[in-house]
Amino acid sequence: MANSSIPTVDISPFLRQGDENGRKEALKIIGQACSEYGFFKIVNHGVPLELMRKAFEHSRTFFDYPDEEKHKCSAASGAPLPAGYSRQPAHSPDKNEYLLVFPPGSGFNVYPRNPPGYREVIEEIFSHMTKIGSVVENIINECLGLPPNFLKEYNHDRSWDFMAALRYFPATETENNGITEHEDGNSITLVFQDEAGGLELRKNGVWIPVPPAEGTIVVNISDVIQVLSNNKFKSATHRVVRQEGKSRHSYAFFYNLEGDKWVEPLSQFAKDIGEAPKYRGFQFKEYQQLRLRNKTHPPSKPEDVIHITHYAITN
Numbered sequence: 001m002a003n004s005s006i007p008t009v010d011i012s013p014f015l016r017q018g019d020e021n022g023r024k025e026a027l028k029i030i031g032q033a034c035s036e037y038g039f040f041k042i043v044n045h046g047v048p049l050e051l052m053r054k055a056f057e058h059s060r061t062f063f064d065y066p067d068e069e070k071h072k073c074s075a076a077s078g079a080p081l082p083a084g085y086s087r088q089p090a091h092s093p094d095k096n097e098y099l100l101v102f103p104p105g106s107g108f109n110v111y112p113r114n115p116p117g118y119r120e121v122i123e124e125i126f127s128h129m130t131k132i133g134s135v136v137e138n139i140i141n142e143c144l145g146l147p148p149n150f151l152k153e154y155n156h157d158r159s160w161d162f163m164a165a166l167r168y169f170p171a172t173e174t175e176n177n178g179i180t181e182h183e184d185g186n187s188i189t190l191v192f193q194d195e196a197g198g199l200e201l202r203k204n205g206v207w208i209p210v211p212p213a214e215g216t217i218v219v220n221i222s223d224v225i226q227v228l229s230n231n232k233f234k235s236a237t238h239r240v241v242r243q244e245g246k247s248r249h250s251y252a253f254f255y256n257l258e259g260d261k262w263v264e265p266l267s268q269f270a271k272d273i274g275e276a277p278k279y280r281g282f283q284f285k286e287y288q289q290l291r292l293r294n295k296t297h298p299p300s301k302p303e304d305v306i307h308i309t310h311y312a313i314t315n
């Protein structure tokens with residue numbers, strides 16, 4: 001696979017019966033993309049284009065409101081992060097603001113009153129993303145050769161999924177960081193972005209732009225899958241670069257894992273095949289808390305920032 005081509009996969013064969021060849025072809029491409037990049041794009045996923053457009057239209061309107069209006073829907077606190085509107089603290093190198101939502105009906109959510117209809121759009125998007133997360137999880141399950149529904153049963157609690165509507169400010173003359181390079185700590189992340197661009201993925205030390213394509217959803221394999229698969233599938237390193245003269249909007253949905261879950265390389269990818277586990281086991285919430293500390297108490301030395309390598313077995 002060439003460095004510059006992140007594959008785009010039609011996932012409709014997984015949403016209906018009868019296209020065995022389409023399924024096989026998609027599984028091949030996704031399996032390869034997950035082991036090389038940890039990143040691929042999907043189309044024909046079932047989210048209506050009109051809904052995706054509406055979601056951007058509403059977030060543009062919302063984030064353009066004065067701060068006072070946006071702060072009307074900020075939760076004072078919450079675990080693991082406060083729901084509703086937040087802006088990165090001034091000291092953060094990440095220059096964005098966002099609206100955080102937990103599963104509709106979870107009781108944590110603080111929705112904007114304006115623009116009218118935004119809440120309904122967010123809830124509809126959330127429910128589509130949850131379905132797609134489950135479809136993609138099943139695809140990953142099959143690509144990894146796990147018993148049917150293995151990941152679904154392992155990760156059965158949907159209460160910890162969350163989604164952020166993000167707005168990145170335009171770049172300044174001296175500064176263009178939107179989100180510093182990172183890997184996501186959850187299981188699978190789904191992102192869709194507007195036409196501004198700026199999402200980049202690192203492969204073999206080279207940053208590859210992920211150009212916007214309307215209606216396309218980016219799938220990002222995250223740390224939990226990397227650990228379970230004992231590094232067979234990669235947790236993608238990515239970042240967002242801010243653009244000159246324009247804001248960027250995106251939606252990032254984090255298919256997550258319940259905090260009490262134990263995460264360690266599955267025996268299928270370690271003991272059973274005579275390979276040493278590349279990570280020691282950990283409880284998911286411990287890792288989440290350490291990652292949160294990276295943000296609330298940023299270490300002065302970059303090497304002290306906690307990544308999944310914190311659990312890596314190096315000998």
Ligand SMILES: O=C(O)CCC(=O)C(=O)O
Binds near residue numbers: 184199
């Ligand atoms: O906005 C994006 O495109 C990506 C956001 C992201 O990487 C994150 O929130 O972890």
Ligand SMILES: [Fe+2]
Binds near residue numbers: 183
């Ligand atoms: Fe991310």
